[in-house]
Amino acid sequence: MSYNKLFYSFLFLFCVNYYVSSQDRSHYCFPILDSLVELEQYREAIKELKSRDSLSNDDLYSLAVCYSKTGNYQISQSYLVDFINKMPYSFSPQIFLDYRIEDLRKSDKWNYVYDKLIGKFLMESGQIKDTTLAISLFLHGIKDQKYRGLIHSQPIMKGGEFAGKVMTTENVDSINTVFLDSVVNKIGWPTYSMVGKISGNYAFYIMQHSDKKHLKRYVPLMEKAVLKYEADKFLWAMAYDRLRRYCNKKQIYGTQYFSKIIDGKMQPNELQPTKNRKNINQIRKDFGFTTTVEEEIVKYNKMYGIK
Numbered sequence: 001m002s003y004n005k006l007f008y009s010f011l012f013l014f015c016v017n018y019y020v021s022s023q024d025r026s027h028y029c030f031p032i033l034d035s036l037v038e039l040e041q042y043r044e045a046i047k048e049l050k051s052r053d054s055l056s057n058d059d060l061y062s063l064a065v066c067y068s069k070t071g072n073y074q075i076s077q078s079y080l081v082d083f084i085n086k087m088p089y090s091f092s093p094q095i096f097l098d099y100r101i102e103d104l105r106k107s108d109k110w111n112y113v114y115d116k117l118i119g120k121f122l123m124e125s126g127q128i129k130d131t132t133l134a135i136s137l138f139l140h141g142i143k144d145q146k147y148r149g150l151i152h153s154q155p156i157m158k159g160g161e162f163a164g165k166v167m168t169t170e171n172v173d174s175i176n177t178v179f180l181d182s183v184v185n186k187i188g189w190p191t192y193s194m195v196g197k198i199s200g201n202y203a204f205y206i207m208q209h210s211d212k213k214h215l216k217r218y219v220p221l222m223e224k225a226v227l228k229y230e231a232d233k234f235l236w237a238m239a240y241d242r243l244r245r246y247c248n249k250k251q252i253y254g255t256q257y258f259s260k261i262i263d264g265k266m267q268p269n270e271l272q273p274t275k276n277r278k279n280i281n282q283i284r285k286d287f288g289f290t291t292t293v294e295e296e297i298v299k300y301n302k303m304y305g306i307k
Contacts, residue, residue, distance in 0.1 A: 023160040031061035077109040089124035125196030134195040141202025189221040190231035248273040
């Protein structure tokens with residue numbers, strides 16, 4: 001697989017996550033770190049932060065990072081748990097992956113943090129039938145995002161690491177597809193009432209990042225769930241469009257975009273081949289989408305600083 005093809009795939013997959021957030025669904029959030037923490041001046045940051053009369057939620061996370069980086073995992077755990085207790089679920093996924101607290105995750109203090117994060121996830125999920133499956137889907141979904149939206153948002157991703165990080169997704173996707181297959185073989189499509197909305201949507205991400213063979217199997221199953229209000233119809237539309245593109249057919253809902261790289265420079269996003277292109281925005285509106293394809297393209301270009 002060529003580097004350019006990998007990059008197109010990465011761009012699309014990250015934009016999927018960005019698109020979902022634009023539809024007012026749960027998305028990944030990152031606390032704003034103190035400037036001294038960003039400069040990796042951790043001991044200086046601790047002194048400055050602890051001299052303040054009160055600590056913001058971002059300050060709590062900054063201190064968790066500082067103490068993790070300086071090897072005091074007990075205190076790092078304390079500040080991180082305080083942060084988790086005060087912040088909404090949407091901050092939870094990045095805590096599993098933020099490289100700045102990797103040392104804490106490798107320590108024996110991580111188990112307590114892990115339990116807190118799982119508790120937050122289950123509370124957000126509400127009443128569900130299978131909590132064990134929900135947790136498994138949640139963790140596989142986070143793994144799915146490890147080298148996509150989450151890693152892209154972190155400054156560790158730079159230079160020659162890019163291609164290697166994207167290549168890693170192929171192994172993760174294979175593992176996740178085997179996992180989703182085992183779930184589908186046992187219970188069918190994991191519905192909202194079975195695993196909750198968060199895990200149900202993670203099942204979509206795993207499906208979205210599988211191959212054509214599996215998309216052909218999963219998309220009809222998800223459609224049946226959508227008709228029973230047990231899955232998200234907007235996510236299904238994206239998967240359906242992607243399956244059509246895999247089969248060299250024009251998309252229906254205008255959810256698939258791409259950006260070319262010319263002379264090492266990313267070009268403005270373009271809409272992939274679309275059936276009934278002239279009326280696509282009306283089709284989207286009738287389906288329930290709140291944005292036009294032109295508005296989505298503007299968002300993507302702005303996100304990547306493309307003019």
